[in-house]
Amino acid sequence: MGILKRRGGAGSSAPDEFVAGNGLLHRRALLGKGLALAGAAGTLGASMNGAGAEPLQDAEWSGHQGTTVEALGRRSRFEKDTVRILSNPKGEARTQHARVPHHLLNGTVTPNQLHFTILHNGIPDIDPEQHKMVIHGMVKQPLVFTLDKLMRYPMTTRKAFLECGGNSAPMFSNEPVQATLQHLHGLVSNAEWTGVLLSTLLDEAGVDPKASWLLAEGADTAALTRSIPLKKAWDDAMIVLYQNGERLMAEQGYPMRLLLPGWEGNMNVKYVRRIKITDQAAMTYYEARNYSPLLPDTTAYKFYFINEVKSFITHPSFGTTLKDPGYYEISGIAYSGTGRIERVMVSADGGKSWAEAAVEGPTTPKSFTRFHIPWRWDGSPAVITSRAIDDGGNIQPLRADFVAVRGQTLKPVTNTFGFASQHYNSLTSWGIDAKGEIKHVYV
């Protein structure tokens, strides 16, 4: 589990083991030790008087009956800012986005209430007893599935991230947009999904050997429809019914959605009601118009399915201030639509030198992986950034290389359409000044 652990008492005096420039420490160094600790004692743990120190005084809340437990657990009122930001809070008749506050979260799970969502026509109110899903087209036996019937099939549980193709659109700006991770990368989430492998259902229907694509259609008003290579259906596509243990959230496709682990969000069709087996792509609105990124040379990607290897540092990040020099842990999220995260490199000197972060396991493919590395900030300006490598050897591209191919815009963009705004997977870097304030910078 990537645990940092060492036995022994205060007073050991091993020096810090720096592994890269500007204070990066070995990923297995223990911070609370010997000299390293003594130097930071005033910061990390103010001493009390004497070894027999008495317990803390009772606080106000220690003296009376608390509030009542309810049928659904409650968050603390002090966490009221840990919510999604909305692009269309009045629900006007256009697309609605809800973005995840990654700078306030930790671990690898996105709680269901905070999972990102994008809906083109609001949240449909689907009666699960009435909903049906059809598999038809180039099959021996067309089938229709009610939820009741689907519930009897073999289930699989797996973790997978979901990311909008337009996540990180502001990163295409030629000047770094000064905003939190929630604004920059808030359209990606990670969850444990449970459902039926699509291959199990296709086996039952009997797919024509000449078939090569499927068309997936949602039951919401948008009837979002996407073409998907059949190979993905045989590989790891699922019809999911549960999200982090409970039935799908209403806005996540309740009662059933298509999950294509590692592939861009909109292809994971919510409220799925139809899988048509075909021998060609349908070139629907959402693939011919919306999700075909243009390139600087005026060509376009016809399809861009995979969310490629990517990482960003969540702690510390824009929106927080380092109060004092001394020890911090640099921590973040890495993921790859093609496999498992193999390694994450971190730099504290803007990419001049790199050190390998600890990666918390067990890592699972196409899922968030948490990385961290201890860091001693000496109080002078620093630039921290991360770069992930997956088990297929894919490396998160440096910004200059990425921009040379994919272009950038002359001013900040916040929409997810058009020129140079999709599938950003280059670095995210934070510049820390002598006051400990954090700015978004490019390296």
Next chain:
Amino acid sequence: MGILKRRGGAGSSAPDEFVAGNGLLHRRALLGKGLALAGAAGTLGASMNGAGAEPLQDAEWSGHQGTTVEALGRRSRFEKDTVRILSNPKGEARTQHARVPHHLLNGTVTPNQLHFTILHNGIPDIDPEQHKMVIHGMVKQPLVFTLDKLMRYPMTTRKAFLECGGNSAPMFSNEPVQATLQHLHGLVSNAEWTGVLLSTLLDEAGVDPKASWLLAEGADTAALTRSIPLKKAWDDAMIVLYQNGERLMAEQGYPMRLLLPGWEGNMNVKYVRRIKITDQAAMTYYEARNYSPLLPDTTAYKFYFINEVKSFITHPSFGTTLKDPGYYEISGIAYSGTGRIERVMVSADGGKSWAEAAVEGPTTPKSFTRFHIPWRWDGSPAVITSRAIDDGGNIQPLRADFVAVRGQTLKPVTNTFGFASQHYNSLTSWGIDAKGEIKHVYV
């Protein structure tokens, strides 16, 4: 990931491969295949007319704008019964329990809103800026930690189940209590926790080599206080700050709680404000009175820390009815407070014969593991049950063996105190009659 997968079209005709009595199929059998499928086609997927079947007709919800996305995601209104049941819904001045609806969930994560909780004095409203935690007693350097300071330490993320020592108390009844899993086993949950290893903080304080225990105390009005062998602190104890990615729920110890993976719930002190290092157990109210289970021979366990290896079938289970004979998947949860789940055996004939279920990986120690096995129910009476084995070779005891040591009561008990009501880890069995109705039975 324990994926059941097989390529090919309808029409293969391999016979069912039975691996134990009463219809249990090999855990890697695919249900949607050949003859097995054809026999079940009318049940599992009603055929449509012709291979070119048209899409489903639009439902009411496909024709208009849906509802608005909010800052916190919403569940479907059709899931209103997927909530916890409360022992004290008016919050009277006594203990409050909230139990998990395991029969309605799947996968391995308990969503934060549905995590079980027990509080003796309600939920305290703690200001995280004011809360402090002290480490003192037999240490070189007593320390006090604010949340701000704790946030700078190295963090670890791990999955762990939490279970009340009194979970499953109704299972001590000499007659099987007819109730859902929520009533029988609703005081156990599983989550991903992120926080600081207690060993890191103890290293900084410098523990006296003569010390052997610690006393952990909560800041709520109950000031729940428990003695914990110091060895557990060095092993895997954590001060946790995050639950499934977000800060701890108010009722789970916000802003910080002690986590002792695999050890009975009440020792995982919520709202922890004090860790006192000592050389003996304090014999507090919650260990001398409440959590010292009595045995039939009038002796008592002085301490009973570990929640031992256990499993139960969640699908199908009490509260559901099998509508038709044919294929079903038997699925459930297994966990062990001493390690990783190695194997789960399932019987469909009340324990006369057993087959090995598929265990979904990667398995992690002291955490929920989901198991499943395909089953062909022939419509005659059956008794399904499960038995887990952990990687230490510990086997979930048969009921007769368990009761011989631990006793049972003459009538159903629902409280968690006193004679024969704690740490039940024997089998849970479901009797299915010819109408498909499910009763709780003992085997």
